[in-house]
Amino acid sequence: MDEIVKGKQSLIFPHAPRIISASSVAGSKEAEGPLKKLFDKTGKDDLFGAQTWEEAESSMQKEACMTVLHKAGIDAEEIRYLFGGDLLRQGIATSMGVEDFQIPMFGLYGACSTSGEALALAAMSASAGYGRYMMAVTSSHFGSAEKEFRFPLGYASQRPLSAQWTVTGSGAFVVAGAEAFPDADDASSPENGKTGDSGEKTVRFSHVRISGITVGKIVDYGLKDSQNMGACMAPAAMDTISRNLSDMGRTAAYYDRIITGDLGYIGSAILADLLKGQGHDIRGRHLDCGMMIFDRETQDTHAGGSGCGCAAVTLAAYVLPMIERGEWERVLFVPTGALMSTVSFNEGASVPGIAHGIVLEHF
């Protein structure tokens, strides 16, 4: 099994599963940001037809799942297993968001690293031949996350400059096995562009694969400031990136881009320093979804974007199309999470981080 198992924490898939479609649903502030033209769907009032922020987040997840199925040109019942999660207590946005699809499901929690966790497990399952198609979905919502972790929006609390702005958005992905079900990857088939019953067009990726993963450990530098999550998560990103490089015998230069999930401006600066200390130079090839999704000058999101939805919608709307077109050949995608709850930080516990690495390649 040396063919698959690499180093301490990584896997390389000999027959890499493919990401055949991705969808992004985003909120109104995100729709005013730099990626505005790239999202599949955007909301106007961030309620998405619901009465509460929590229901709104579930509506977004449902919409993201429906959209990704339409884009892939497949039905929900063709998805073997679903891997999903969010930031809310007991992952309630996912439970309520995906229940209508009746897909056998695994609920996940990895804070804002959940999109990486979901894609890793979907790729592991697809590569092992456990089914033809797997789905990964995650979401976050500014309104529900502020209520969950800080204060309800109605309180109009002031936020420190180190705070990040939780992205309102949901991203979903269909992962197809390559070896066990070679016909699952008929991406370049004439199906592409077909208009389905819903009036939505099939838009499959033909050239994106997940060639490997690096599963993250919990990394705790003892930081306790829940309003500076970038700093709490940067050590975990460093750990996963340097482990990916050593497990796979690579240097940072192997990747066209190393893209972290939501370190924001503060965390990204810390990451560069920490990696330099490890002998890795990521200058010129590092991007962070939390820095890309909002405009720093005009949108006033302090240290940048964050949340389960941040990395997911940026991956779906911007990163994967770049790989599909071959503008980037190899990307290390590293969603980062801050492992805390309101109870843990009120009880004085530290905020450890976790990050999972997904190796995405053009083929």
Add this chain to the structure above:
Amino acid sequence: MDEIVKGKQSLIFPHAPRIISASSVAGSKEAEGPLKKLFDKTGKDDLFGAQTWEEAESSMQKEACMTVLHKAGIDAEEIRYLFGGDLLRQGIATSMGVEDFQIPMFGLYGACSTSGEALALAAMSASAGYGRYMMAVTSSHFGSAEKEFRFPLGYASQRPLSAQWTVTGSGAFVVAGAEAFPDADDASSPENGKTGDSGEKTVRFSHVRISGITVGKIVDYGLKDSQNMGACMAPAAMDTISRNLSDMGRTAAYYDRIITGDLGYIGSAILADLLKGQGHDIRGRHLDCGMMIFDRETQDTHAGGSGCGCAAVTLAAYVLPMIERGEWERVLFVPTGALMSTVSFNEGASVPGIAHGIVLEHF
């Protein structure tokens, strides 16, 4: 891949992974119940040396992980991936409980079905050759769960008779791959009984394997009473059990026992009725961990035990040793979860259920 993929939701592993060790750490009330002599460790004040219920729960998970490693005779760094979860918001008991081991980890949430979710993913990963050893761990704590979902214990709130008593306990399991790493299963080696540095003896199982799984869907009958979780979860248990039987072409009689996680007295009665409606008779072969862990006459736990720890410690302390000794040849283990949060039920949402099926066999 027809060899592995069965029906709509199930997998049968051609080279079944083994459970080589299991551990159980339980609270003081559990230590007075019918299983009292079977637990590896029990606490006296339910604080396990900590200052808060949440920290106590993390301490229990840490203790369960250490104990299962000692019993398996392996070090933490030999575990490739850890799958774990609990009931608290943002799975904080697991994050804090397992961080010291520095094992690459996947955080899970499946309410009280999490032990099934963790064992399923551990078995899937072990069977695919993603590593020699995987670990699964879950926990719950009466004090932290009452605070999370109902009222802090200090309020002395009265509980309705349909309510269940959250088990204070944590169970951990080491799953070994059979095909990729045949030497991982040296269970009958002379190592057994060896005393390690910690003074604890190696106690490996030699005859327990996970031959298959059935991944559950979210099943929602629209029930809204969070104080009657047995009723909320019974439809999910029915769905997973009947799906397991149809996917695998079996009748209930194939199994010596079908053991649900924590339906309790009310949910178990409903399950029997629902399965009867599907043409399945489980009388005489159904057990429920929520009914086995406390004494109904003397312990006043109303509808029985519940929680992520309930199924996990009962599996570790009672069910697996019965399979190891060959007293049961085939067991369908079905932990059940109620998918809700305080926010969702305060906002009037229903309480859907989910259940995962793990097929355990003596070999």
